[in-house]
Amino acid sequence: MSMENGRPWRATSYEMAKPLPKKVREGRICKYSPLEWFFPEKGLKPIGKELCQICPVVVDCLEFALDNEELFGVWGGYTKNERRKERQNRRNRTIAN
Numbered sequence: 001m002s003m004e005n006g007r008p009w010r011a012t013s014y015e016m017a018k019p020l021p022k023k024v025r026e027g028r029i030c031k032y033s034p035l036e037w038f039f040p041e042k043g044l045k046p047i048g049k050e051l052c053q054i055c056p057v058v059v060d061c062l063e064f065a066l067d068n069e070e071l072f073g074v075w076g077g078y079t080k081n082e083r084r085k086e087r088q089n090r091r092n093r094t095i096a097n
């Protein structure tokens with residue numbers, strides 16, 4: 001497990017995608033939060049979402065996850081299903097305009 005950028009619990013995404021933007025890397029408040037808050041066992045609530053509500057980089061975090069099509073966990077207060085819906089909504093709005 002990588003500890004690079006202090007983000008061991010997102011090592012897979014981090015290593016496969018772009019590095020986190022500096023603003024998110026430095027401003028995130030989940031740096032030392034338990035992994036399972038953002039990547040819960042199946043059927044458990046991702047309580048990390050509540051932390052996202054007060055995170056100063058929530059918008060940048062979500063945009064990073066959407067841009068990189070992050071498949072797992074909570075990013076910017078959105079679960080993977082919520083991100084998939086958001087991407088679809090944005091595509092629909094683009095088509096409608």
Ligand code: SF4
Pocket residue numbers: 024027028029030031048051052055056057058059061062074075076077
């Ligand atoms: S929005 Fe949530 S997942 Fe993203 S950096 Fe902040 S606390 Fe972490």
